[in-house]
Amino acid sequence: MNRRNFLTLTGTFTGGALLLPDFLHAFGSQRSLVIGEPCLVFIQLNGGNDGLNTYIPYDNPLYYELRTKIAISKDNVIGKNKGMAFHPALKNFADMQQNGDLSILQNVGYPEPNRSHFRSQEIWQTASNSNQYLSEGWLGRYLDLQCKEHQPTAGVNLDSIDNLALKGNEPNFVTVKDPNRFKIRNDKDDMIKLSDNPQLDFVRKIANSVTEGSEEIQHALAKSTSEMSYPKTNLGKNLEWIARLIKGNLNSKIYYTSQNGYDTHDNQLGIHQRNLEELNDAVFSFYSDLKKVDLLQNVTVVVFSEFGRRVKDNGNGTDHGTAAPMFIIGGNNKGKIIGNNPNLSDLDQGDLKYEIDFRSIYGRLLQQKMNFNPQTIGINSKPIDGLF
Template sequence: MNRRNFLSLTGTFTGGLLVLPDFLHALGTQPSQNQKDSCVVFLQLNGGNDGLNTYIPFDHLGYYDLRPHIAIAKNDIVGKNNGMGWHPALKNWNTIQQNGDLTVIQNVGYPSPNRSHFRSQEIWQTASGAQEYLTEGWLGRYLDLQCTTTQPTGGVNIDSIDNLALRGKEPNSITVKDPARFRSHAAGEASQLSTNPQLDFVRKIASSVVEGADDIRRAIAASQTEVSYPTTALGKNLEWIARLIKGNLHTHVYYT
């Protein structure tokens, strides 16, 4: 079964309906007008997480038998449905799920894992096979298809380092830590072609950064913070993403 067929069959039963984000339905297809005006925000959580106490399989006998001291009491579980439910601290996630805006795909892995955290992350960021090594990310490939011409802010990564998932053949994404302080130096003859393809590629990226910086500054200037965000690094990143969306940056993918 190929990935597209797999994604068409998976999802979470919410309110009796099989819910799958429109973004996944749109992959590899010509976008509708509504899809052209929409964006998706990816939040990557680094570090350890107890998945069994996040989205809890409370109907599985092994859950309570094997977790006598850390299992969540059934009465405390939120949004119980089809044997699954949320940790009580995640009641708002349950609300998002019930509204049809959250899908949980469980038991994701790959055959014969080598137990490397870094290799596993590389696999899910590139959507490669276990024995396949790719240099472009799955979102980068999506942007290569989605953008008919190079679009420097087709994807925006709010971080201090580039993300493999957004890497494509064309510079259709940009990484920025603080949009308010983002500045770029003039690229000069960045767009001029030469007889050196490597030099042309570097010039193309430099030109893309300049153009992307200008677009980001305009979007920030055209927006303001409308709600209160937590005073954390993540809260600030989400605030920047909200302002770029409100400022009509027309970015397809935001990542942080």
């Protein structure tokens, strides 16, 4: 039996957390010992999250000069660290960072930024250049090469619509709105029959994939429970489902979900506060749940948005901008703040200049967490250092 099969089998018998004899812990701390299958969990903040009011340069006078209406008072920010601090709604993000479980990557973006929601999301989801159009997502291309045979739940998208990031040549992912109700009638005889029509065969292949995915998801749910209370929000429910599937040994490589509402052109202070509170509470419940069952080391959570907002406010809100922070939680990250504080005196047409290409983060995630060469799917940016 090889190591991979051994770890999968033992994970099944122990609910995903392999129990080790005490003497093995002498070879290293439990934190640095990763057992079982790693996975990536993506939380996409739709609408363009205002990074400057999320992770705040409270010690820079220009922040208050340029944002006379929506700046967050330095008396209210939390987790102060080298001139930067969290929005007060993100109190548990500050705790996770203090615990060494959350890394912050500053000024993340890409060359020739696009301020269209649709196009910028497409660039992030395909890892393309600004002037390049791809029909497969970066995670879909990864799954096409990583899955030696068809795996219907190699990726799970918790949403009501498919996500381009997971789209590949093979249907190696399923989109589920409510996993508990994701039960498909299994008419295998109709699905197995092939025809002379390739398009029809492909549709049948997808249908068969959905059926298989439904069965695997129900098996995982049957082996897991919710061991703590999650917030009754869409994001909270989605992260609770993801935690259940991870604890039930679905062994998906990728989980994807999103939170809407970040297009804050007007009434930003109240809207942004509510969105960040929802994000904070849902993510911290997920984090606490996985930590309780010793699975946080296997799970890397990535929180990002398609772009940030402009540096100067428009009165009651902010318009579309460019670079913004990105957050990495769990997965034995180093808990660092990577990158320089936002330079508010050197702007590009009123926007922050990006310093970290998001594809360099993708590259490190694939290389370090998935043991996969990112160049094989066209991600050629040098993987960022210092994250894991």
